[in-house]
Amino acid sequence: MQKFWTTTLVALALSACASDEHIVSTAQLTVVDTAQGLPVPTRQDLTAADRPSLIGPLDTIQVDVFNIPDLTRELQVDASGRIAMPLIGAVDARGKTAAELGQAIEAALRGRYVRKPEVTVNIKSSVSQVVTIDGQVVEPGLYPVTNQMTLIRAIASAKGFSEFAKQDDVVILRTVNGRRMAGLYNVAAIQRGAYEDPAIYANDVVVVGDSPQRRMFRDIVSVAPLLAAPLVALVQ
Known part of the structure; x- marks a missing residue:
């Protein structure tokens, strides 16, 4: 009897959450069919003329530290920036322009070691173009x-799905030729080989959906024994 009521409660909860809102095309957004796939962004989509290059x-x-060869060097920014x-x-470089980082190094040197430091910073190569990963992943954030x-x-890269991730509701947002586009993907289907794992480009935004069913299931399972106990007592 307890199993019957637990099953019934779970079924009711899942049916209540069965209707999910799906992403749809709007005047500002074009939703692309999964089979078709999102177009590849152009070079202009990957850069912005009004946005300075940031170090990552x-x-x-x-x-280059003027007149101090021992301090002049090529460096790679570590994973923490x-x-x-x-x-x-250690100097925090992440999110700074080359000029801003040069000023930060000048300030640090001036405080204790060099009277009038002159520092120039140039970005030689960049892999810091990032993808934004949000929603139900373990560690949302920006990733190279x-x-x-x-x-x-x-x-x-974001440490995988979180407990309440909806693997068939993963959206990739992308700008192509200035047009905002979206594709809805089923990661479980990709893992089964149903279709190819789509490429990710700089400035993409990946959003992993939330599963109300999973949340409700956890809540129902946790309280079902308490709800079922009085009913079991009544029929005994």
Whole structure:
């Protein structure tokens, strides 16, 4: 009897959550069929003329300190967005322009070591173009886009799905030729080989949907024994 009421409660909860809202095309957004796939962004889509280049994890930069050869060097930004400079130690570079980082290094040197430092920073190579991974993943955030990044690899970068992730409701948002587009993907189907794992490009936004059914199931399972106990007592 207890099993009967538990099953009934779960069925009712799942039926109540059965209607999900799906992403639809609007004047500002074009939803692309999964079979067709999202178009590849153009070079203009990957950069913005009004947005300065920002330093990020794994970028390679050149730091030149005028008249101090021992401090002039090529550095790679580490995964946490920092560089290590002689005398001053770790400096946070992430999210700074080259000029801003140069000013930060000048300030650190001026405080203790160099009377009038002149620092120039140049970005030599950048892999810091990022994808935004949001929604029901373990660690949402910005992640560097490297060669051959795909949807599944992007989710893995964010430590995988969270407890309430809806694997058949994963959206990739992308700008192509200035037009905002979206594709809805089923990661479980990709893993089964139903269709190819789509490529991820810089400036993409990946949003993993939330499953109300999973949340309700957990809640119902946790309270079902308490709800069923009085009913069992009545029929005994």
